[in-house]
Amino acid sequence: MTHLPADDDDRPTFAEPWQAQAFALATGLVDRGVIAADEWAETLGAEIKRAQAAGDPDTGETYYHHVLAAVERLAREKGLVDAGAIEARAEDWRRSYLATPHGQPVELKRR
């Protein structure tokens, strides 16, 4: 039987900044009506189930991975982003970091 850890009120909810960003992206799209609230809950639930089926222990630690997977999926399905665009843009960002001298603000450089 898996023990449920009883963390206290003060434990930080976001382990890393990207988690807060991903969650805000999703809820921002719901707030603006781009994604319907029930559609969001269903897609997130489906992504969690899919991850479970693929071996994710689903202990709550990977929750924001599921949030990101769900918002990416909805963005693609709704045609908000083109197929492959997220991967290509991530690579552009990675190269932009590598091309920016340390200490300077990183700006996106498109290939």
Add this chain to the structure above:
Amino acid sequence: MPHDGHDHTEPPSDIALRVKSLESLLVEKGLVDPAALDALVDRYEHRVGPQNGKKVVTRAWTNPDYLQWLRDDPNAAIGDFGFTGRQGEHMVIVENTPEVHNLVVCTLCSCYPWTVLGLPPVWYKSAPYRSRAVSEPRGVLAEFGTALDDDVEIRVWDSTSEMRYMVIPERPAGTGGWSAEDLETLVTRNAMIGVEKAKKPADAPGAAA
């Protein structure tokens, strides 16, 4: 110059790059406003949390009219504090009594009364909690150190994107005449989810006084 460490900036993790990628694509399409995004992050990280729910519970304990308002129109009664959720999210309060103990879960994902409790703890989002809160609530409560008499009825409430439940725990005995500020120290996030009871006066911070 030590090595070549100063002629580039180390990129963040792959997953952080994906978030940044999606964000910049959506900003370009005008679907996301970067300032609104920053405001949301700030709100989740700093401004909403169980401290909101503690105020609601404390007023419900001390003001029968407010409790009735909470029963009749929870969104408005909670909104009286300025805690307002998104359109389409309906709050429901469920009250613990000596005969009934309420427990909140979201079996599908992680729907949660975030306007009053902030973001859910890790365990709330875990598969064991989501399934066992329904199949064996007494076992789950026991793991949180919450023992109920056998004749207490446990009601489990499954949250959805439209319905968000918040538990009003029982006011502990021996707190007559306590100030709202002191009462708030007895109300925990876990008590408002229903996995625990409110703290006893002896367990509260500064109880020695």
